[in-house]
Amino acid sequence: MLPNVRRFITIYKGYERPFWVSQGLLAIATLFTLLIPLMVQTLIDQGLMQGDRDATVQSVLWMVLFAVLAAVFTIANAVYAVNFAEYTAHAVRMFLYRKIQTFAFGNLDQFPTSVLMVRMTSDVNAIKAVIQLVILSLAQAPVMFVGALVLIYLNSPSLMWILVVVMPLVVALLGVFVLKLGPLFELQQQKLDQLNQVLQESLAGVRVVKAFVQGEYENRRYDRANRQLRSAELRPMQYSAVLAPSLYLVINLAIAAILWFGGKSLLADNITVGEILAFTQYLSTILVPLVVLAVIAPQLTAAEASAQRMFEVLDAIPAVPPPATPTALHPDAVQGRIVFEQVNFAYPNRDGSTGATVLRNINLAIAPGQTVAFLGATGSGKSTLVNLIPRFYDVTAGRITIDGVDVREIPLTTLHQLVGVALQESVLFSGKVRDNVCYGKPAATEAEMVEAAQAADAHGFVAAMPEGYDAAVARRGTNFSGGQRQRLAIARAITVKPKILILDDSTSALDMATEARVQAALKQLMATTTTLFVAQRISTVITADQIFLLDAGEIVAQGTHETLLQSSPLYQDIYQSQLGGVPT
């Protein structure tokens, strides 16, 4: 039962004392609450029935005292509860975040951003909510229950049987409620999701809807989902509508019974009026913790699911393990010769098994300082190929060496210093432009930063902005155009002064003229850097020292533009379709 929740609780090892203290405080608060009906009893029996004014006033004063003490202890417990919950949430967030920082690309494929976001927000919140609720109310029910039983037994044992009859009824009602409602709420959520999906599609495809004039059709689709949601939402509401009155019915019928049998007992001198009244109050007070338990139960199920998802992330194994026996490689001494020997690669499946082979039999050698291009269509494997060099993924066969050293033996920090990558998606972080450009080398000088920006043809537009390099970058860099983002991302890669620079389709948003400028500047600034371009456009690769043509995971041709144009039919095809043959 609830294995993940139980596993989760083990993180509290060493913090048991605050938990017991909080429950102790709660127990004391509950006890004081229980004593109040006792004072009502005294008020009536000793005060009013005896005409004793002092006793009357005294019992009221006790009532006040107990009420205030109960409140004080409840608040003390609440302090613990809130701290517990928030500290737990923070701890869980940090566990997850640190784990994510150990991830490699393969792990990120398994856990895309949206999934991780849900786990770090909704799941953490679900766990936090349950923790808080539990601390606030765990001790209440047993203390209340036992306490009330004891007091009733001591005061009015002849009526105790009523309690014994009522309790199971109430528990049964609540139990049915909890059991039935769970699946109904799930169904409701499902129908809501379906409705939103129709809405989403209709909005996202509004141009298609309007182009084909299908507004009526969309209305009918939505209506169907709307009707289903209406009935799915109604069902749990109707169940709740029956539950609350039914609980009150049980209590009220019990009051009638108490009056009748209490009367009989009174006549037999077994009980006093005050005790009868106190009994009715105990009955109502016992209801509260039972309802709380009924509320906690479904939340525990949600917490179990959240805990399971959390552990999925925490149990993930980093896809790229650091080298066992690292080879010391001095970054400055590296020349940048890259060799692929019989490399194969397949992406891992979600369940850990190896998927379909994406790269096959890759053999190539790149001399230091060369400008090399990888050309091919989407799915040909070119991005995957270059991602292997900085060990974003590990090969499944063969090996890759830099200056003769297998990349798997180079410490990851050194490797990432050696290999600069401008990824396919130019992601910028919110902050200043200079923070982004110097991201890989925070200690870079102003001159180094500007030099890199100039090489990436970014200095021009940055200097044109009023704040220049201190200009703010919005979240995801949305205040810059696609082309500007790409150039900033390239500048970021250049600032690190890597020995090997990889530009993965990172000039796709630039027009030909700008791209040519960037390529020329790179050639000049990074003359000794081995530069790798990955592209789909022939125009991008046309000036490279070596072009590798990829198709379906294999290198089908290599050479310069001129030799390929003569010897490779595939290259000729691509040339024809993209540039449309020879200009006259």
Add this chain to the structure above:
Amino acid sequence: MIKPLLRRPVKSKAGEPPSPQPPLAVLRRLLRYVTQYPWPLMGAIALLLVGTVLGLVIPYWLGAGLNILTTTPDLTLLTPLVIGIGVAALGNWLATLLQNLILNRIVQQALYQIRREVFERMQTLSLNFFDRQPIGELMSRITNDTDVVAQFFRNGLNLLVSESLKLVLIVLAMVLLNWRLAIAALAITPLMLAFLGLIGRLTSPVFTQLQEQVGELNGLLEETVSGQKVIIAYGQQQEAIATFEAVSIEARTAGIKARLLALLSRPVTLVLTNLAVALVALVGGLLTLRGQADVGVVATFLQYTRQFAIPITNIANNLDTLLGAIAAADRIFGILDERPTVLDVPQAPPLPPIQGHVQVRDVDFSYVQGRPILKHNTFTAQPGEKIGLCGPTGAGKSTIINLITRYYDLDRGEILIDGHNIATVRQDSLRQQIGIVLQEAFLFSDTVMNNLRYARLDATDDDCIAAAQQANAHDFILRLPQGYDTLLSDRGSNLSQGQRQLLTIARMMVQNPRLVILDEATSNVDTRTEQKIQEALDRLMQGRTSFVIAHRLSTIRNADRILVLKAGEIIEIGSHDELMQRQGFYYDLFLSQFKGKVPSAA
């Protein structure tokens, strides 16, 4: 395709959303969805009255019973009271149950209606509404706001109506029973209200701060997780952890403050309630000793006092839900009050079946006043001609699509198809005769066949299959697990980009329009599929007037005429050969692709 549009600042053509309304007016409009059903509503209220009265009668009879026991204990006198309590209990149960059931139905119907109205309204709106904000934002607003309103209807409404009624009846009962004790019982009320008000005023800024902190935390989280690859590539993991930890701690602190404050309200209201009970006990006791009250009345009042505290706290706690619901409802009504900006003239005739002769005459257009996108555009296309459009990004090429299909109205000039001014015919009839293939191939999560049929609901299966064959899509469809009945997942993501593109072309063929507009996809497709797409497009354009927005000049090389746009103006018109001879802008553009590596003439 029309991505540039989303990045533009506030456009005058985008229009402004209707301004917010005063809260009471919004509340009244909101309640109208419920008051539409007067008979069930009145029935519910009647049941509510009956139920509450019966609920109040029980403590009264209990008190009376206790009185009998304190004075002359006699079971026969007790019997009618006990039976009375039993009957009242059953009556209260039945009445409350029925009342809830009826109200719930009404509430669900109201929600259904609001959702339906919002959706149907949006279907009538012009494109400017959708271009005004990213779809995600619109979606999120609609779903969140509807959810808030739904919460209000489900809980808040019930609270407002029934709790208020209960309050009134309890006070009435108390005053009728013993006015002195009533004063004692109600004395605490101002204190309680003051306290609740204080809590409200204190928690509001604290909760706003919490929202901000959480917003920042989630924002940072989203940014770093989605950019994790960059963090890995630049080895900045430790720094990322340190930054995140700092923000998380701030969120923790803000959370503790806010939640503690919120949790205070319950114990304190409980204390105040108990104080009220104590006061009632004291005053009641003293009055009893003086003979102005009796045990029974005291017992009854103790119950009433407890019962009284509940509605007050419920209402106070839910007041902010009410305010939130009003704000949300206001935004929803904002959508309901929107009107389309591109309207048919009254009694507009449908566009008769066209041949495809298009005339654009001296057209000016701007989204934002003062920032013209198109200037003095004039050109003509004969039926069956292929016209290519090219030019730098932002030159206005995509806008032409919006204008020919009349998604936006022109500033100046006119567009004629077969001599009919498109502003004078019915929009639907216009769009049904124009085929558009967009850059992003959008498909619905439905079967392949239904996606094809979307173009023309009365198309037969054979029509669709024939179109698919024409579009080179038939082969890969047959290879899908269920062929034409295969269910496409969300936006058709179980197909490759190329396959999606072929399907949209096939869909176009089902529509069989005489005029085709093509916004070319930047090649994200493998060469083989690309050839198939090229072939399919060529077949599509045969015999139809087509406008092709080219991102690769090779596509429009064989166009009958090429329009070169720069900064909104057509600077060159001619065939590829003519333009190359001219050695102007087009010539430069074309050659720049070769980066100087112009091969010798073949």
